[in-house]
Amino acid sequence: MPEPWVPTVDDLRVKLCYICREEERHDSPPNPPVAWVHPCNCTLVAHESCLLTWIQSAQSDSSRAPNALKCPQCGAVYELESENPLPLRILNSLNAVLSASGRVVSIAGLVTVGVSFGLGVYVIFTSYGAYAIQEFLGKELFDILLSDDPSNWPWHAYLNLPLIPVSLILSRTNLLDMFPIVPLFLAWTSSPAVPTTTTALNANFRRSIRGPDDSYPFAPVIHWPPSPIMVTILFPYVSTLYRRYMMRLRHWVMGTQSRNRPPVRRIVWALNEDGPLRVHIGANIQDDDNVPRRGGDAQQQQQGQGEGQQQPQEGGQEQQGEAEPQDPAAVAERTIRVTGASLGRYIGGALMIPRISSFMGSLLLKLSRHSVLLRKFLAVRPPRTAPVEPVSRWFENQDFTKLGYLGQLGTGITLALQVVCGGTKIFADSDPVWWRNSLGLGLFVVAKDCINLLHLYLTKREIETRRVKSRSFAGVDYRELDLITPPSAQAEGAETQ
Amino acid sequence: MAAVSTRRLQKELADIKNHGTPTGITLLKADDFETWYLTLEVLGESLYKGEVFALKFRFEPGYPISSPAVQFVVDDKFRAPLHPHVYSNGHICASILGTEWSPVLSVISVCITLQSMLASCKDKKRPPDNDRYVAHAPENPKKTQFVYHDDEV
Numbered sequence: 001m002p003e004p005w006v007p008t009v010d011d012l013r014v015k016l017c018y019i020c021r022e023e024e025r026h027d028s029p030p031n032p033p034v035a036w037v038h039p040c041n042c043t044l045v046a047h048e049s050c051l052l053t054w055i056q057s058a059q060s061d062s063s064r065a066p067n068a069l070k071c072p073q074c075g076a077v078y079e080l081e082s083e084n085p086l087p088l089r090i091l092n093s094l095n096a097v098l099s100a101s102g103r104v105v106s107i108a109g110l111v112t113v114g115v116s117f118g119l120g121v122y123v124i125f126t127s128y129g130a131y132a133i134q135e136f137l138g139k140e141l142f143d144i145l146l147s148d149d150p151s152n153w154p155w156h157a158y159l160n161l162p163l164i165p166v167s168l169i170l171s172r173t174n175l176l177d178m179f180p181i182v183p184l185f186l187a188w189t190s191s192p193a194v195p196t197t198t199t200a201l202n203a204n205f206r207r208s209i210r211g212p213d214d215s216y217p218f219a220p221v222i223h224w225p226p227s228p229i230m231v232t233i234l235f236p237y238v239s240t241l242y243r244r245y246m247m248r249l250r251h252w253v254m255g256t257q258s259r260n261r262p263p264v265r266r267i268v269w270a271l272n273e274d275g276p277l278r279v280h281i282g283a284n285i286q287d288d289d290n291v292p293r294r295g296g297d298a299q300q301q302q303q304g305q306g307e308g309q310q311q312p313q314e315g316g317q318e319q320q321g322e323a324e325p326q327d328p329a330a331v332a333e334r335t336i337r338v339t340g341a342s343l344g345r346y347i348g349g350a351l352m353i354p355r356i357s358s359f360m361g362s363l364l365l366k367l368s369r370h371s372v373l374l375r376k377f378l379a380v381r382p383p384r385t386a387p388v389e390p391v392s393r394w395f396e397n398q399d400f401t402k403l404g405y406l407g408q409l410g411t412g413i414t415l416a417l418q419v420v421c422g423g424t425k426i427f428a429d430s431d432p433v434w435w436r437n438s439l440g441l442g443l444f445v446v447a448k449d450c451i452n453l454l455h456l457y458l459t460k461r462e463i464e465t466r467r468v469k470s471r472s473f474a475g476v477d478y479r480e481l482d483l484i485t486p487p488s489a490q491a492e493g494a495e496t497q
Numbered sequence: 498m499a500a501v502s503t504r505r506l507q508k509e510l511a512d513i514k515n516h517g518t519p520t521g522i523t524l525l526k527a528d529d530f531e532t533w534y535l536t537l538e539v540l541g542e543s544l545y546k547g548e549v550f551a552l553k554f555r556f557e558p559g560y561p562i563s564s565p566a567v568q569f570v571v572d573d574k575f576r577a578p579l580h581p582h583v584y585s586n587g588h589i590c591a592s593i594l595g596t597e598w599s600p601v602l603s604v605i606s607v608c609i610t611l612q613s614m615l616a617s618c619k620d621k622k623r624p625p626d627n628d629r630y631v632a633h634a635p636e637n638p639k640k641t642q643f644v645y646h647d648d649e650v
Contacts, residue, residue: 018601019561019562019600019601020504021504021505021508021509022504053562057559061596063596064596064598067596067597067599072601
């Protein structure tokens with residue numbers, strides 16, 4: 001018994017794409033041939049490229065996503081085949097988890113702000129700032145410079161600390177880069193020790209035994225690790241350089257051209273929106289024909305990505321070199337959709353920075369136990385045993401009034417240079433937790449960017465390799481189809497065989 | 498290079514020219530492939546007997562992947578129909594123009610859907626939030642995120 005013959009999309013005399021409404025007759029196929037699909041259970045057929053464009057466009061909008069993979073006529077679910085390797089699936093689910101926790105952070109943040117508004121945004125911000133300093137500088141330096149008792153805090157702490165969370169969050173935006181965090185950190189690098197009871201007692205005790213301590217309060221100019229001020233001054237340059245090269249790498253991997261992104265035109269607040277689960281990229285997935293990229297398919301969306309700052313993909317309009325500023329599709333590409341999840345990931349991510357850097361720092365410390373070189377590089381020191389010298393003693397013993405104006409100026413400049421190049425003795429004598437934390441944070445950022453890039457790359461591959469599964473016309477009354485070989489002739493042919 | 502929308506709209510226009518439009522729908526103006534006007538009339542027994550409305554279609558270069566912006570014309574000649582899903586500025590809250598849009602739909606099929614939306618109306622009234630919406634509505638209805646209240650009307 002021969003298999004009953006079932007026509008497929010290739011047996012149609014005239015194929016009519018339900019999306020672009022272009023026709024193709026079987027006796028005049030275009031050159032090069034265009035792929036057709038019959039993806040569902042009814043009679044609709046389409047160009048594969050049209051259908052893929054539609055699916056990608058519809059998936060990029062969470063409210064339309066449910067309809068993206070369904071036939072509009074018979075409701076059959078399209079079957080997509082693509083390269084979807086395990087790493088991509090893992091990264092996608094990780095991304096989804098991060099987005100979910102982002103939503104939690106948003107809600108928690110909203111509740112916190114709501115509850116604490118009149119009372120203590122300031123207090124909360126300040127205590128977060130203190131926490132950040134402790135995480136970043138390490139407990140030892142924290143106790144010297146700030147201590148747990150707010151009554152010891154220097155006056156600038158009350159301005160500096162509450163600004164820390166704000167500037168951490170701002171530092172993740174493109175607008176301000178890493179700028180605002182630098183001056184805040186600088187304030188601590190030259191800060192004297194706080195006069196806690198212990199230090200005061202110690203100092204008095206020592207003074208009564210040995211007389212006033214007038215040791216020079218600055219570290220030698222050349223020493224390792226570099227002074228915190230040097231690091232903070234150099235930091236913006238390093239980070240700018242890093243971003244530039246990371247961007248190049250990204251363009252190279254993704255096959256996009258580097259060009260300035262047009263400024264974001266508008267920001268859509270869609271806080272109760274879930275956001276699509278996929279990462280959306282508008283990489284060069286160019287169709288063979290010259291069809292310009294359509295509407296939403298190249299949408300650059302922030303939230304699938306979580307990282308706002310480095311998305312190099314251009315929309316198709318730009319690829320074609322036709323800047324159409326009035327085109328809503330182009331405008332849509334410049335739209336940042338702020339969802340609850342993206343906002344939460346953004347803020348939560350920013351506030352995690354001190355914790356992450358401290359974690360990475362301690363990881364480096366653990367690793368350094370196995371490597372002398374790393375130990376040297378990290379300049380790990382044992383915890384300090386000597387009590388802290390209040391800096392002011394040295395100044396008390398200097399008779400600045402005896403110097404002329406020029407002399408005073410000169411001393412001032414020398415002192416400033418000493419602070420910049422060598423740092424204060426407090427920093428130099430302490431275990432440089434801040435140094436390994438900074439390095440750790442740098443490593444973390446690099447690792448994160450690499451994972452991010454891998455995710456983008458795999459997603460791009462997934463979209464590039466997508467195929468819509470074509471089905472036969474089984475279930476359709478195909479006597480109604482306009483077939484090249486009518487079913488009756490087929491049946492006769494089958495009989496004569 | 499002609500946009501995808503142009504080629505598709507050329508086909509739709511040719512189809513209208515060759516086969517005509519369904520009853521109650523006429524093509525008013527289609528001089529380019531960006532904006533079309535059609536008139537809409539509900540025939541038979543309905544609350545809108547004898548009323549003629551005009552629809553304005555605006556197409557983006559991404560049409561039919563992106564939905565057209567469709568609204569009732571409100572000028573000195575035409576009024577927006579009094580309907581719980583039609584705002585007085587002509588904006589229409591219909592899911593097929595937003596999240597339920599599909600490229601299988603066309604200008605004519607949208608007209609037919611809107612025609613039947615009017616035909617099945619049982620209570621001629623404005624949407625409850627009409628005044629608030631109209632006061633702040635964007636010029637292009639596609640920029641509004643409608644919440645689709647019910648699918649029945």
